[in-house]
Amino acid sequence: MTGATASRVNRWVDAAWAERFLSERDEIPxxxxxxxALLEVLPExxxxxxxxxxxxxxxxxxxxxxxxxxxxxxxxxxxxxxxxxxxxxxxxxxxxxxxxxxxxxxxxSLGIFDLVVSSFAIHHCSPDRQRSLYAEVYDLLEPGGMFVNLEHVASPTRALHEEFLGAIGKTPEHDDPSNQLVEVVPLLGWLVEAGFTDADCLWKWRELALLTARRP
Ligand SMILES: C[S@@+](CC[C@H](N)C(=O)[O-])C[C@H]1O[C@@H](n2cnc3c(N)ncnc32)[C@H](O)[C@@H]1O
CATH class of the missing domain: 3.40.50.150 (Vaccinia Virus protein VP39)
Structure with a gap:
């Protein structure tokens, strides 16, 4: 399944959608x-x-x-x-x-890294793909390497999701259909399942969360 051909929506195939994000992202509270928080946890x-x-x-x-x-x-x-x-x-x-x-x-061909970061991107993949991608990230890391994922995560309830949308100035009609949000707890579980240690959510504001983990 690719972002371009899947039956689900991934609006990021559209250049205008991407450009609009760039023009608006500084307004995201x-x-x-x-x-x-991401910079604070970077390895030395x-x-x-x-x-x-x-x-x-x-x-x-x-x-x-x-x-x-x-x-x-x-x-x-x-x-x-x-x-x-x-x-x-x-x-x-x-x-x-x-x-x-x-x-x-x-x-x-990407090779090996001692740090993998991501910001507000992986949640555009299906939950199954997010889970398998975490395992691939593990394989790309040197022992001791870190994965630092600043992510858009799911709210536990619809009411909290709508509060989040309100807090970022959006209504449910303007929700991004590309989002495949997963709650923090299963995301941390997938990191552990992949073999990571020290998996944690070190910062969170509503649906914005910093997930970090280390390859032993
Ligand atoms: C919300 S933007 C974040 C961009 C940047 N990381 C930032 O924090 O400003 C989401 C990014 O994920 C990319 N993206 C979405 N789905 C993708 C996919 N299936 N494969 C590769 N990139 C994808 C989009 O093109 C876009 O650049």
Whole structure:
């Protein structure tokens, strides 16, 4: 199943949808707090970092800003996003950008990393794929490597979901049909099932959550 051909909706195949997100994302409440929490948990030494669903490279650039000696790979399936990322990283030979659909197995050619990050991207895959992707991330990490996933997670109830939408200035009619949200507890369980240790939710505001785990 690919994002482009699946019967379910993934609006991110549409360049205009992606561009609209880029123009609006700074207005998402507490988004900056989530990224601050992500930066706070970065390992002291990072050699190679992978950013899944990198978009315009926002999270990858933050990580490289904090760990300038690292090199990075950004993966996304949306060409318009990758073009924005290429602009952002112009002439930065630490960065490689790869077009890949996260609904498909991660390519072996990516190599091995000591840090895998993702911000607000993996929840566009089906829950089954999120679970298998966590296992693939584990396989891509060096022993001791970290997975840091700033994610959009499910509310436990419809009422809380609608409160979340209200808090970000949206109504249920304007909910993103691409979202395949999963609650924090099963997500943490899938990390443990994949073999990770220290799986935890270290920051959360309503449906925005920072999930972290380490490969033993
Ligand atoms: C909400 S944006 C987040 C972008 C960026 N990580 C950020 O935090 O600003 C979601 C990103 O996931 C990407 N995405 C969605 N579904 C994908 C898929 N199946 N494969 C690869 N990328 C996907 C979109 O193209 C988009 O760049």
């Amino acid at each position: 507490h988004r900056a707090d989530g990224f601050a 030494r990072v050699g190679r970092v992978l950013d899944l669903g990198t978009g315009d490279g926002f999270a990858l650039s933050m990580v490289l800003g904090e760990r300038p000696g690292a090199s990075g790979v950004g993966v996304d399936f949306q060409p318009a996003m990758l073009a924005r990322a290429a602009e952002r990283f112009d002439r930065d030979d630490r960065v490689e950008l790869i077009e890949h659909d996260l609904d498909l197995r991660l390519p072996d």
